[in-house]
Amino acid sequence: MIRLDNITKYYPSRLGKQYIFKDLSFDIPSDHNIGILGANGAGKSTLFRLLAGSEYANQGRILTDLSLSWPVALATGIHPQMTGRENTRFIAKVNGIADIDEYERRVIKFAELGKQFDLPVKSYSSGMRPRLAFACSIGIDFDVYLIDEVTSVGDAKFRRKAKAALLERSEKANVIMVSHEMDEIRQFCDSAIVLHKGELTFYNDLEQGIAQYQAL
C-alpha cells in the first residue's frame, strides 16, 4: 500500500498558487495494476513524480514500504550524448545494482537495439529511446513500476514484450500507469484511479473506472 498523507501540492505561477492537490489523503492499494485516468492537467504526472520521490509535496508525506521505480517517461535520465550502454550503466550505478554487467545484458536483450546500443542516444529513432528507458526500468526488480505513456510509443511487438515482462513479474510486482489510450490501459491494468479536480477515486473494476472517466 502506498499512503498519501495529507498531501498539498501547488505550483507557483504568475496567477498565484496553482493547486494540484489540497489536503489529499488516499491509500493506493497493492496487488492491483492500476491505470490512472484524468484529463490533461489534472495532475497525473505530478502524482507520479510525488510517488517516485522526484518531487516533494508542499505539505504532507507519502508513506510506503514498497520499492517504487522512477517515473519511466519517454527519456527520463537518459542523456542524449551518451551511448545506450553508458546510460544503462549510469542508471545501474545510481540505483545500486549489485551486478552491473548482468543488468546490462538484460537491458540489451530486452531493448533489442543491436549495434545502436553503443551509439549516442541522440542518434536513436523516437521509438528506440523509450525502448531503452523501459528496458532499464524493467531490468530492475521493483515492487511497483511507474510508467508514464512509454509503452504507447513502441510498436506492437515491443508492447507485447513489455506486457509479457510485466505479467511475468506480476506475482511480485505491479504497475501504475498513465496513458490516454484506453486500449493500452486495458492491456496492462485491472483497476483504475480516476483523478478529477484534485480528488482520487479508486475503482476495483477497470471498465467501471473508464466509464466514470469518460462520463466526466
Place this chain on the structure above:
Amino acid sequence: MTTLLKRNKWEIWRDVIFALFVREIRTGFNDKLGLGWAIISPIVFIFVLSFARSRIGGAETHSLPTFTFMAIGILFIQSFLLTMSGSAGAIRKNKALFAFRQVQPISAVLAGALFELLTKVFVIVGIIIMMYFMGMELHISDPLLLLACFFLLWMLAVSLGLLFGIAELFVIEVGKVRQLVERPMFFISGTFFSLQDIPREYWHFLDWNPVLHAIELTRFAVRATYGSEGVSMGYLSGIVLVFSFFSLAVYHIAWKQGVSR
C-alpha cells in the same frame, strides 16, 4: 534476477556522486578534443599572459618571479570562477536526473566541483612541468600553506556555487547576476597586481575580498620574502566557514521545494 544492494545514505551518496562525476567527464566535452581541452586551454591562457607580463614588467615582482606571480594569480582566480559557475550550473544542468530519488542536487554540485578540482590539478601539474623545462625555480617555502589556500578557495567557490545554484532554482535571473558579479572578480582579486602595489589608505576597498587573501597568501607561501601584510589566513578561513555553513543551511531548508517547482 537483479539484486539491489542495500546501501546506507553515505553509500548512495558515494555511488551517485561517482556516477555523476563519470557522466560529467564523459559529456562535459563531447567534441574531438574532449577532456584535454579543459586542461590545455587554461594552461595556454595562463602561460601566454604570465609570459607576456614577465617580459613587460621585469623578471621579479616583490621578490617573486613575475611568471610565478602571474601564474598563481590567474590559476587561482580561474579555479575560483570556474568552480563556482560549475557548481552553480550543475544543479540546473542535472535537473532531469532528480527524477531518480537517489540523485539530490548536492550530489550534482559536488560532482561538478570535484570535476573542476580534478582538471585544475592537471593544469597545475602542466604549469609546473612547463616551468621546469623553462628552467624556473620550483622551490616552495611553505607547501602546506599553498595547499590550504587552494583548498579553502575551492571550498569557498563550491559554497557560493551551491548558494547560487539553489537561488537559481527559484529565480532564474540570479544566474545572470552571478555572471555579472564574476567579471570584475578577475580584476579586483590581485590577479595582475599585489596588494602592496596599492596605497595603504585604499586597502579597505580591496581587502574584504577573500579571493585576494587566498592569492596573496599563496604567493607568500611560495616565497616567504613576498610578505603577507594586509592579508590573513584567519580571515580567509573564517569567511569559508561562514559561507559553507550558510550555504548548507540554505540548501537544507530549500532543496526539496527547489526541485519541486
